[in-house]
Amino acid sequence: MERLDFNGFGGVNLAATAFGSADNPPVLLLPSLGQVRQLWFGTAAALAEAGRYAICVDLRGHGDSDQSPDGHYEFDAYIGDLRAILAAMPNRAVVVSAGIGARVAMAAVGEGAPHLVSGLALIDANIWVEKAVVDRLGGAMALRSSIFDDPTKIVDAVAAAYPSEPRPTLTDRMMAAYAKRDDGQYEWRGDPRVLAASNLPDMEERLTAAASRIAAPVTLIRGSLNETVSNEVMEKLKALIPGSEVAEIDGAGHYAASDREDDFNAILIDFLERQAPRAPLTFIAGSEPRILRDALGCFATGVTIVTTMNADNEPIGLTANSFTSVSLDPPLILFSLAKTSANLETFEKAGKFAVNVNHIGQQPAAGKFASRGVTRFDGVDWALREAGGSPILAGSLASFDCTTHAVHDGGDHLIFIGHVNYASFEPHRDPLLYFRGKFRRLHFA
Ligand SMILES: Cc1cc2nc3c(=O)[nH]c(=O)nc-3n(C[C@H](O)[C@H](O)[C@H](O)COP(=O)(O)O)c2cc1C
CATH class of the missing domain: 3.40.50.1820 (Alpha/Beta hydrolase fold, catalytic domain)
Known part of the structure; x- marks a missing residue:
């Protein structure tokens, strides 16, 4: 377990x-x-x-x-x-x-x-x-907002809501939904706002x-x-x-x-x-395609946050592990961006991007920059290295500030090749890794 x-x-x-x-x-x-x-x-x-x-x-x-x-x-x-x-x-x-x-x-x-x-x-x-069932389930859900002085009364209440069904068995597992308060009464452990929206x-x-x-x-x-x-x-x-x-x-x-x-x-x-x-x-x-993704997931990678600035001069970015080195002379790197990305056009128009390689302490940021419905840069320490650059996240294991060199079609992704104008790295941190769909860290035998 x-x-x-x-x-x-x-x-x-x-x-x-x-x-x-x-x-x-x-x-x-x-x-x-x-x-x-x-x-x-x-x-x-x-x-x-x-x-x-x-x-x-x-x-x-x-x-x-x-x-x-x-x-x-x-x-x-x-x-x-x-x-x-x-x-x-x-x-x-x-x-x-x-x-x-x-x-x-x-x-x-x-x-x-x-x-x-x-x-x-x-x-x-x-x-x-049916309406009758909705009312009934609503009634059963409302039980969750009741307070009980005895666990068997919880079962009584459920049994009363479903009279011709077998009486449920009182188990620890059922009781896990309830917390015992200081006054000895039992109350449902969830957010009461859940009950209003079924x-x-x-x-x-x-x-x-x-x-x-x-x-x-x-x-x-x-x-x-x-x-x-x-x-x-x-x-x-x-x-x-x-x-x-x-x-x-x-x-x-x-x-x-x-x-x-x-x-x-x-x-x-x-x-x-x-x-x-x-x-x-x-x-x-x-x-x-998911099986192909699983097969590809056997190739362990690092994790990066790729950033640029949008037309309103605000930072945008997302988590990407498709980062690859391409060439030393000229200095080129690439990452690929899903055509479904909300930021596709911004990256295309910006003509620049930065790749921030994550260390293990940046795992929360990597999770956040892969989630929708969150303000990704909230609480993130970032800066531009120079006017016209792209956001560099403080403390990254390595950062590559690039001018877009070429954009190629790559099926359901676009491949962005960047000319590295500036790179820095932090020699004393361990990388955040990604393998088989999970964040990992280096393990030394
Ligand atoms: C470890 C990891 C690696 C990812 N790599 C990529 C990637 O290389 N390219 C990509 O387009 N999306 C990648 N994603 C998914 C994006 O981060 C995710 O879909 C994000 O919500 C896209 O945001 P956007 O639509 O605002 O650009 C990755 C996600 C994770 C967790």
């Missing part, structure tokens, strides 16, 4: 616990709204036994994850978090998610990034949520479109006694998601994954063995 952190949308830190070896194919377990990652620990341990790398993560504003400082709990913030986590995975993951987590996964994958996952297991996924209604059109575009293998799992997601909903969803399959857990309600954990694990592991087998992945030209 290893405690991990992910840098979510807008820089919100997301707490996670991983089970098993990081060399195994990853499975990401996402709770539903109101739940915490501990609910998945039993399944994660079983997955680790079955040769998977299982990662349980807390949603923003839940458990040990950060609260969003500006109250961003809208649907798209959760999607941004999921995409950020998946992008940071060493390999393509299967995502397992329940309830609203399942809606988030469907949207994240269906809306333009189907290659991000190698499979989806969705528990109690629903698109067509986005259940009004999403039919968006989720229908997203679900129909999912290209990964999908299993739709439901407890047979679930009161809020019917069999008809499952069949409708199955018809919508190409090649999806349905599985039912007999005698389970909406806590199926924890109440009938063994049954659930068996269904999940069977799905993984069939649809996301543990065989080594091979890229063949024209096939899945």
Whole structure:
């Protein structure tokens, strides 16, 4: 068991616990709204036994994850978090998610990034949520704002909200969502602002479109006694998601994954063995680009922050590991910039850029300069070496101040070749490295 952190949308830190070896194919377990990652620990341990790398993560504003400082709990913030986590995975993951987590996964994958996952297991996924169900789930969520003097009363309250479902079992994992206060009372550990924004209604059109575009293998799992997601909903969803399959857990309600954990694990592991087998992945030209990315990720690199000035004379920059030396005489270097970069035009117009090679202490900056929705230069010490130069980040391991020498087309990237006007380096620091999708540091035997 290893405690991990992910840098979510807008820089919100997301707490996670991983089970098993990081060399195994990853499975990401996402709770539903109101739940915490501990609910998945039993399944994660079983997955680790079955040769998977299982990662349980807390949603923003839940458990040990950060609260969003500006109250961003809208649907798209959760999607941004999921995409950020998946992008940071060493390999393509299967995502397992329940309830609203399942809606988030469907949207994240269906809306333009189907290659991000190698499979989806969705528990109690629903698109067509009726008003009565919305009210009911709203009521169940409101329980989270109640204070309880006894843990069994938490279970009583859940059981009362779902009267014809089996009574949930009181476990430490369930209680992980609650904190015991000094006065002995129990209260839900999350950000209360989460409760106001569950986005259940009004999403039919968006989720229908997203679900129909999912290209990964999908299993739709439901407890047979679930009161809020019917069999008809499952069949409708199955018809919508190409090649999806349905599985039912007999005698389970909406806590199926924890109440009938063994049954659930068996269904999940069977799905993984069939649809996301543990065989080594091979890229063949024209096939899945993520596999090529994973293969390329075996080449360890340093990490840089590439900068320039925009037309308003403000610094801009992004994290890049595509930096390469090209020529000593003339002094040339290159980096490649995705054509999707928000800064493409700025780099093209500026005619100059600087490459700042990161040392290990700059890992937070490297994370920040790869995130969207943050003010990247906030709190960063930078200066121009000369008027007309590009931003040099203080303390960088090395900095190369360049005039753009040439820009070449490179498929979905542009290759910027820079003529180095000025280079400096810091001989007493260790480099920040990047390998298999993770920041690393030098390890001397
Ligand atoms: C370690 C690492 C290396 C990266 N290397 C590159 C790169 O070489 N080129 C690139 O275009 N994006 C690269 N990225 C992704 C960008 O930093 C990221 O997409 C950023 O949000 C782009 O910002 P922009 O659209 O504001 O330019 C890298 C990200 C990380 C974490």
